[in-house]
Amino acid sequence: xxxxxxxxxxxxxxxxxxxxxxxxxxxxxxxxxxxxxxxxxxxxxxxxxxxxxxxxxxxxxxxxxxxxxxxxxxxxxxxxxxxxxxxxxxxxxxxxxxxxxxxxxxxxxxxxxxxxxxxxxxxxxxxxxxxxxxxxxxxxxxxxxxxxxxxxxxxxxxxxxxxxxxxxxxxxxxxxxxxxxxxxxxxxxxxxxxxxxxxxxxxxxxxxxxxxxxxxxxxxxxxxxxxxxxxxxxxxxxxxxxxxxxxxxxxxxxxxxxxxxxxxxxxxxxxxxxxxxxxxxxxxxxxxxxxxxxxxxxxxxxxxxxxxxxxxxxxxxxxxxxxxxxxxxxxxxxxxxxxxxxxxxxxxxxxxxxxxxxxxxxxxxxxxxxxxxxxxxxxxxxxxxxxxxxxxxxxxxxxxxxxxxxxxxxxxxxxxxx
Numbered sequence: 001x002x003x004x005x006x007x008x009x010x011x012x013x014x015x016x017x018x019x020x021x022x023x024x025x026x027x028x029x030x031x032x033x034x035x036x037x038x039x040x041x042x043x044x045x046x047x048x049x050x051x052x053x054x055x056x057x058x059x060x061x062x063x064x065x066x067x068x069x070x071x072x073x074x075x076x077x078x079x080x081x082x083x084x085x086x087x088x089x090x091x092x093x094x095x096x097x098x099x100x101x102x103x104x105x106x107x108x109x110x111x112x113x114x115x116x117x118x119x120x121x122x123x124x125x126x127x128x129x130x131x132x133x134x135x136x137x138x139x140x141x142x143x144x145x146x147x148x149x150x151x152x153x154x155x156x157x158x159x160x161x162x163x164x165x166x167x168x169x170x171x172x173x174x175x176x177x178x179x180x181x182x183x184x185x186x187x188x189x190x191x192x193x194x195x196x197x198x199x200x201x202x203x204x205x206x207x208x209x210x211x212x213x214x215x216x217x218x219x220x221x222x223x224x225x226x227x228x229x230x231x232x233x234x235x236x237x238x239x240x241x242x243x244x245x246x247x248x249x250x251x252x253x254x255x256x257x258x259x260x261x262x263x264x265x266x267x268x269x270x271x272x273x274x275x276x277x278x279x280x281x282x283x284x285x286x287x288x289x290x291x292x293x294x295x296x297x298x299x300x301x302x303x304x305x306x307x308x309x310x311x312x313x314x315x316x317x318x319x320x321x322x323x324x325x326x327x328x329x330x331x332x333x334x335x336x337x338x339x340x341x342x343x344x345x346x347x348x349x350x351x352x353x354x355x356x357x358x359x360x361x362x363x364x365x366x367x368x369x370x371x372x373x374x375x376x377x378x379x380x381x382x383x384x385x386x387x388x389x390x391x392x393x394x395x396x397x398x399x400x401x402x403x404x405x406x407x408x409x410x411x412x413x414x415x416x417x418x
Contacts, residue, residue: 062186071192075306098179168230170196199305200290206308212319214276223268280317285310320405321349324397329415351401362392392416
């Protein structure tokens with residue numbers, strides 16, 4: 001078909017027309033108007049021949065399955081967390097979310113939820129700022145990084161007694177299924193696992209007492225049964241520092257827990273732990289839990305049991321350091337000015353600040369005792385230069401900590417100056 005010279009520049013454009021009706025229509029236009037057809041009219045006619053493709057099906061509004069499901073067990077309570085989806089399976093912004101089904105099984109892999117543990121009600125979804133278009137799915141994807149983060153979802157599940165076992169290899173498997181308003185889903189989430197092993201209850205007589213050596217924690221141990229070789233237990237003590245808020249109104253703000261120590265169950269009977277890792281003049285709370293340790297050839301997994309009620313300790317230091325021991329005095333002075341050296345065994349308290357040396361003069365009126373040093377002595381020795389020939393002196397030593405608490409004086413020792 002030849003449209004004449006005026007249409008020559010548009011010969012290559014004819015390949016864009018895929019419908020035979022377009023060619024037929026152009027031919028009729030040539031017969032009617034002759035060879036002089038406006039180029040703009042030809043462009044409009046050719047553009048109308050472009051194929052737009054088949055229409056897209058309507059969205060099923062299926063939220064993407066959660067991929068970050070986590071399960072954390074404490075005692076018989078399992079805390080499940082996951083993120084609420086923001087996109088559908090066809091990359092559209094989620095507009096509606098139906099109920100969420102929580103699945104639980106002793107099977108290692110859940111293929112179908114079966115009887116759900118719980119069905120959580122539908123959550124409200126904020127409408128998008130711009131209506132998503134079915135013809136431009138990539139636009140929603142492009143704005144995904146700048147959209148509002150997915151809302152975290154939490155569910156607390158209680159393990160029934162019939163699921164708990166004395167088997168180190170058995171696990172409880174969880175999954176969640178997020179439905180659309182028509183109760184349809186795109187499948188289950190990732191699977192999360194927790195051990196199904198039984199945990200031990202905490203002792204009922206956990207107490208704490210402040211001493212000069214530290215916080216002494218006491219309880220009664222049930223003893224290690226050793227019924228399952230791959231399972232063992234230990235006591236774990238947590239310490240938490242409380243801020244110096246309004247204690248009278250209970251407005252203390254707790255800080256993070258710190259593990260003060262661990263003790264094997266050992267034999268049944270009284271158990272004890274001394275915590276010296278705290279700081280004086282601060283307030284703490286202590287709690288204890290029994291940890292079940294699952295031993296595997298290449299790994300170890302732990303499950304904490306329930307906690308004891310917390311006990312509160314105000315670490316106010318009114319405890320002096322240890323009393324110095326092995327105090328000795330020795331005279332020297334032949335051919336020189338006389339003096340007496342006093343020495344003693346060092347005190348090993350961590351908060352020791354120094355020592356005081358006291359002296360009394362035998363035969364003196366009232367035998368008054370005087371402190372010889374004006375400042376605390378840093379080393380366990382003292383040289384007394386204020387002695388006189390023909391007199392006898394008696395010495396005693398005390399220890400002082402950094403908060404000014406002073407110990408009792410040591411056993412006395414005497415030395416004469418001939």
